[in-house]
Amino acid sequence: MQNDSQEGRLSELTPIEPPKPVRGMPFGWFWPMASGAAIALVLRIVFSSAPGNPYSAMLGSFVYFVPAVCGAVTVYMAERIERRSWGYYIWAPWVATSLFVGGTLLVFIEGLICAIVIVPLFATMGSVGGLAMGIVCRITNWPKQAVYSFAMLPLVLGAIEPQLPNPDRYSDTSRTLFIAAPPERVWHELNAAYDIRPEEVGDAWAYRIGVPMPVSGVTVDTPEGRVRQVQWQKNVHFEEVITEWQPNRLLKWRFRFSPDSFPAGALDDHVMIGGQYFDLRDATYTLTPRDGGTELRVAVSWRMSTSFNWYADRVMHLMLADASQNILRFYKARAEATATAAAR
Structure with missing residues (x-):
């Protein structure tokens, strides 16, 4: 047996x-x-x-x-x-x-x-x-x-x-670009970005795969202080509460999202910005005068909270780094165009 x-x-x-x-x-x-x-x-x-x-x-x-x-x-x-x-x-x-x-x-x-x-x-x-x-x-x-x-x-x-709790991972990225325009002109464009056209920002990888493109970003005075009001395509809207304001030198804000910031279908519903798994934290623009123009630097930080942060955070880093470079090119094009027009 x-x-x-x-x-x-x-x-x-x-x-x-x-x-x-x-x-x-x-x-x-x-x-x-x-x-x-x-x-x-x-x-x-x-x-x-x-x-x-x-x-x-x-x-x-x-x-x-x-x-x-x-x-x-x-x-x-x-x-x-x-x-x-x-x-x-x-x-x-x-x-x-x-x-x-x-x-x-x-x-x-x-x-x-x-x-x-x-x-x-x-x-x-x-x-x-x-x-x-x-x-x-x-x-x-x-x-x-x-x-x-x-x-x-x-x-x-x-x-x-x-x-089981998901681990939080905090990350940031930054990009810098020279703009052939004075700091005053760049500062104006940062606070009054009206009527953004798709061809001005559409090269970013995030927008190519379906993230709504920005339409406007305008700083306004409110009872609580200065707030940058942002509109994207697909009726996306949110606020950027300004926490540091040094005219022509530094602009910093924290992102603020409301329950209706992202209408159904605007983004994949289970990865909403400001939600349980992902959040944009703040952004900082630094303007440094250089010969013939301005050096503009942007730094963006975010939180990732998943059980696969090692992968999701790398993807987010690639997307936000590319989007940051893209938005710098947008401000460069607008500031240089208006500076050239003013010089004529």
């Missing part, structure tokens, strides 16, 4: 024989990837809760494990047809996760902004899941049980994770 038991346990760990190829299925190469994408899409529908609740799409249990499930299911279904290469375990999940993200766009679950910035991370996690399932298929006789376990993991963790 003991020998029979030992032989049974050994048989479970014996590498399985490669499945015999199954030919004749139309588009057989595609179905494993489509299956992985479909399972991930179902899980995305499950993870549709509001921020802070179980099964929110901003949870690490979704961001890390759902694309891994996508990759694992892809490889499992492919291995049922025939033995695949190690390279397949890596690249096939890339296709599957791309199909998954495309599917979320088609059914309007996900917005374009999040879809674009998350694809690299999803592809990486998909490959991790694909490699793990490939190993299971090669060295064990229980790939079906393994793929079921993969699929259950995000569901279990998605119910638990909201009870």
Whole structure:
């Protein structure tokens, strides 16, 4: 009896024989990837809760494990047809996760902004899941049980994770540009940016992927002090409360958002600025006189609060650094144009 038991346990760990190829299925190469994408899409529908609740799409249990499930299911279904290469375990999940993200766009679950910035991370996690399932298929006789376990993991963790606090990460970026105009002219443009046209700012990466473009930014006097009132496209509006005011030298404000600052559909609803996961904190413009003009420096700071800050913060740094450089070019063009016109 003991020998029979030992032989049974050994048989479970014996590498399985490669499945015999199954030919004749139309588009057989595609179905494993489509299956992985479909399972991930179902899980995305499950993870549709509001921020802070179980099964929110901003949870690490979704961001890390759902694309891994996508990759694992892809490889499992492919291995049922025939033995695949190690390279397949890596690249096939890339296709599957791309199909998954495309599917979320088609059914309007996900917005374009999040879809674009998350694809690299999803592809990486998909490959991790694909490699793990490939190993299971090669060295064990229980790939079906393994793929079921993969699929259950995000569901279990998605119910638990909201009870754990997200770490806060504070970051900043700065950019500098020379403007061939006096500080007085640059200062005026900073406080009276009217009628901003899309062609003046549209080169920024953030605007290319769907972030609404600025329309105006105007400083006004209010009972509480100076406030810069900002309008973006899609009826986005918010305030920049000025905390430091040194005419022609320094301008600093803190961002203030209200519940109606971002109408539905203006941004991806689960990553609202000023929300639980992300917030813009303050911005500082420093004007330094130089020969023939002004050196304008902008510094922006923000907070990121997710379980994947290491990735989200890098994406935000790239986007805000690019947007900062873009807005400096906007002020440069306007200040130099008005300075030239005044000199005529």
